Amino acid sequence: MNKRIYLNLFIVSFVIMGLEMTAARFIAPSFGNTVYTWGIVISIFLIGSSIGYMAGGFIGDQSYSHKMMHFLYVFGIMTVALIPMIKDFMFPYLESFSSTLGTTMGVTILYFIPNIIFSSMGTILMKDGLDEKVSGKAIGSLHTASAIGSVLGTLVTTFFLIPLTHIHSVISVFAFMIFFAYLCYVEVKAASQILLVLAALLFVFLPFFSAKVKTSEILHKTTSLYHDIYVYQSTSFNGKEGNYRYLTFGNKTTIQGVIDLDDPDRLVVDYAKSVWQISDVFAPKSEKVFMIGHGIGTLTRKFEQEGKQVKVVELDKGVLEVSRDYFQYEGNSVEIGDGRKLLKETKDTFDVMVLDAYNNTHHVPFHLISREFFSLTSEKLNDDGILIINAIGNPKKDAVIESMNTTLKSVYPYVYIFAKGEKKGLQNLTIVGSKEPLDSKKITGQHVIKVNEGELILDGDTKLRHLN
Template sequence: MRVSNPWVACTIVFIASFCTLVIELIAGRIMAPYIGVSLYTWTSIIGVVLAGISLGNFTGGWLADRSASNVLLGALFIVSGILSLGILAATNLFVNLDVSREIPLMGRIVIYTAGIFFLPTFVLGTISPVVIKLSLVDLARTGSTVGLIYAVSTVGSIVGTFVTGFFLIEAMGTRSIVWTVAAILIVVGIVIGQFWRGIPRATVIALVVAGVGVFYSYRATFAAPCVVESSYYCIRISSAKIDGVDVKSMVLDHLVHSYVSLDDPKFIGYGYERVYNEITEWHVRDKPRFSTLSIGGGGYTFPRYIGAVYPFADIDVLEVDPAVTRAAHDFLALPLESRVRTINQDARLWFIENRPRDRYDLVYGDAFNDLSVPYHLTTREFDRMVRESMRDDGILMTNIIDNYHSGEFLRAYLRTLGDVFEHVYLFALGRAWEGRGPSTYVALASPKKLDIDAFMQFEGLMTTRAKFTAVLDDESLRDYLNSGRQFALTDDYAPVDNLLARLFVERGF
């Protein structure tokens, strides 16, 4: 195989760059069940991969000047294939590694990411300089040759990005992708280096193949911890006991999203859902028929509850991931035929395309899960869309986890709601704001002033006067909103990950 042939050279760098970007894209999904998906995770991944490519380019250039050959090029492919398989073993090793808590959280994330992904991207980075060296047979065409190789390399990166993000992850899962990338790299290396020629080369390849075969026999050890691996989440189902009730929990990446009793659709496990319930029963007490919208489905605990308690309610759910909905049907007893109508679409996009007006009595925000907050659903512009979809006396409720005293996201989100809605309130399961640590709150907004005294005195079928819910008084809320940095979240400025950074550090991962 003559690497000096432009078609051969371009094919080689295309494959190397394609595989590099595949690894970079799946890195986020591989890390998600352990450290989540955040600005810090992706910053670490991109930084580590770029560092690997950069140092690999430098090292590859050094090697090319000293011993550029097809054998060297083939060996680099084979080594990169072996190290790509090493991602599976390294993941198991590093996620169980007890890195000192004295190291800042961001530093620990970089350590985990570098330990898993640096070496394969480093070796892949050495390939292009060697290919360029072997391609330069006519120095008069150096510029066009190098330009062509870099252009095709970039195209390989682009194709790898689109194919992985739009197709491979959901179709194959991250572990199968790793095996496929490793196999491609090893086979390409064998072909380029013609490792079947000569006993020494053939012996090396026989050992490599045997080693890969042994590693493959232990593949179950390196399987992803998911029952379903979608384009959005690593979805897991686990068992737990809440208030003496056996429940199933849906875990999205590394965060528990829902607790569901398979036998009792009226079971509510999370405290914020109990707050939702008390507000709902009070608000619809005189409404024989009403409409609700849940932004985020997860395990469908609360939509399922609404359907069981209120037979005449219209229940819409916006859930971005169809795999989450399927998992709720398959594992969490969500009936295939029910009054819960699911729209599998990003909530922001659905509002933009449909522009619903005066439709909903109650909107439940359930897309903010612990440290995972989609920032485009926090902004003033999005709140305006939600406001337009609500009736004149409608209520928006959003669950938020933050530290009332030291956190910044809760305050910024409430202030943003205040720019759109006439009346904003802070509810919690008990007087959570009196504690010193992180807690769950319910931000509530409405165009119409709520009679909080009447709510606190209300008794219904599921709601007693001794409520789970506490409400922060108006003066304290006003003082809270006037403290700290004064800004609202907008499409131009929504540093949600940064606002949650302190909570991120307090919670670990």
Template sequence: MKLNFRISFLYVFVFVTGASVMAMELAASRFLAPYYGTSMIVWANIIGLILLSLSLGYWIGGRWADKRPDGRLLMLISLSAGVLTSLLPIWGKLIFPLLSDGILNTSVLIIVCSFFAILIVFAPPVFLLAMVSPFAIRLVPADDGQIGKVAGNLYAFSTLGSLIGTFGTAFGTIPFLGTRETIFLWSAALIAISAWGLRSTRLRWLGVMLLVPFLLYFAPHDQFKEAEGDPVVWAKDTLYQFVRVTHNEKDETKLVYNEGGGVQSIRRPNDALNKNDYYDDYLLLPYLTDHPKEFLVLGSAGGTIPRLLAKYVKPQFPELHTTGVEIDPDVIKLDARFFGLQPGDATLVNQDARVFISNTDKRYDIVIVDAYSQQIYIPFHLSTKEFFATIGKRLNDKGMLALNVNAVSPASKLLVSMEKTLKAAFPYSYAIKARGHYNYILLGSFSPIDLQPLQAIDARSPLAAIRSEWPSKLEPLTDDQVSKGVLLTDNRAPTEMLTDSMVFGTLRSE
């Protein structure tokens, strides 16, 4: 005997399944982000595979519904989707150890294979959930007389569920519970609604499958137990990334995003300078301007730059005031707790860097752009000629813009493109190989930069070593030098593609 449902149950059912599809899409992005980032390429693959899975699910779901329009089959489909969804974190534990060295130090073959392996794992549950809508419509009684209206209502409830799944996941479960918890929550919801639909059949015992996500949730997991071998002292899935704070035997505290392709902030014992820290080069900038008073850091992360300025520079420039702008509110809370930032060191603002600079009326002597998304990507809207021009309007007459670019060589197309764009916005532009393996600092100004004021740095100061490096490293940018670069604009700024091609090109050559 075929199992039929009341229309009210079908409305609730498609609401839950619709929400689950969108929750799974967002969870897929967060699942992959720690290892592959969230570039346009990653999102294109996620969305493309999910759309393909949905298309096949709609097509096959409609054919199955015509051949066997039985509610039991529909419940078994959604229950299977719920079980498969709950297994996703387990699959991740099998795949991600292959990337234990991070995307910057793993072979191209492993990166590509594991990426598509994870995507393919997300495809089956999405495919099964896509079968729900045509199946549910087929179960509407033929004598209802308002099948069109009911079908429209079912799609409306499914879309409303997708809306709730989108906002509930993005602003609720992921930042407050976590990605694993989000996956288990929605898999449990799918299993529960399916078990309820089977409650009057001999298959009601399948409700025991609800134990699967609960048991897996309490199973040991150490996917992010360590970063670069350092013990983790704090971790959270924020609105923007997976954030960890590590502390090692050298008494170094580090801020690490996602799989650890780069350290976003570091505090060394006694805030010591280090030949591998490009942050130290920024400390010379106040000496290159007249009586600097306002210093702006766009992308302050753990507050390393404001803290070092307060310790090494502010004693010479007591009127210097630093403002740090950071988009992630959870990261701002870490500055004082783990990285030693004192209340008087800086004023911290929680805002997108470009939104801030576009709306402030304040003028600055120095603006630093040190914002990165998913550890290796410069946000495209913080790399354009228009963005640099906006900063130029916020600089004092002898003000200066400085930005850090990670590049494997001076000829990297990413670096050359950033240089070309900066040169288009500022009449005087320079590049310097900063401390650190892959760090280059670009400088833009409306007046020539004179290094003579650096002689004011006391020979006994820790900054003296950096001062001695600059004369041989600072080079004006020429037209020939930037000719092969891409002029980055708000309309076209392929910074993600330039970064990916640089990384994969380096991996292939090695």
């Protein structure tokens, strides 16, 4: 059997699974990265593959199948190369929809057509690879080549391509792989075929161009295993003039942290001020602090400067590196890993715990707000210790905030939710859990708000869609 069939089948399968793994990077900044996200991604890819298999089966039985493969290769390269541009153009409009509808539309727009094309190609390649006398050995060998490509496409994309380079470059790698497979498959003879090859080659470089256009005003950008990390610089923040630098994940408006370069030790954003004030007022003699979520490192540095023994867990190594390179963090208190896992493993107890971690714009990761996690924090807190959570939500009729309130109360006898006011709308809320009563009136500029009861959040059961 011709080895080029195996190679092409391997590459096409690699790219299909590689594209599926890039969905989290393109979808998460706008709609979150939850079990529902992946349920939608997998479903749409399976639907696209099913349609592609049927279409490929029909084309494979026709006399023009080899001629048709020229166009499938070229259109496949085009649809892959255009993914970043389509995302940048369409997603600002899709973000007005709900997460479920926005994710469904976004995944469909970006991936449905290329998935149909490559699945069709895979079926045609299978047909080409079978001898006139079909044998089980031939069928098994072809499926093995496809399966190995799928496995490597998943692993290489997840553990190497996405962490090591910008997502646009990953897309360009996929476009080049299909182009290489195209050259291996075809025998270019006619002038029209030469034109198709040249057109395909031009599209291979398109994602690099779109990345440069988008990032022309960015101070720094990098791609980690978990985020697209952007660093911006600005002469104003919240209407105040100055020399500011801030970090975002995937877009310019969702700010993860801000530093005043003229006064790096000043806490700029309100949530950081609130966390610091609460810890300083309610635990003035605290010595040991545990934090989940490092960000740009302003709170970490603040606790270090006050002489606290600080242990900070940050999931994303890329975030820590950027905090050192661009936000003047110089300490050694940060450990890379999952906050819950490392808290469980430590034998220390703490006076203050701070939870400041997000899996998207608004929501704390599910496993960090379950009753089991709060029970773990209670075990690791000293009797006069406090747990401080930076949450983003609406004080009125917010199912997640209400459920966090109920779940925290199932573990801690005293729970306080601080806000600047009773106003409706999305805002930073600071939630405090304590084993002893606290005098909330000592906190200036904020007051305790009343939040309704919600669903209890358990490791194995939550009815809140956004947390799954």
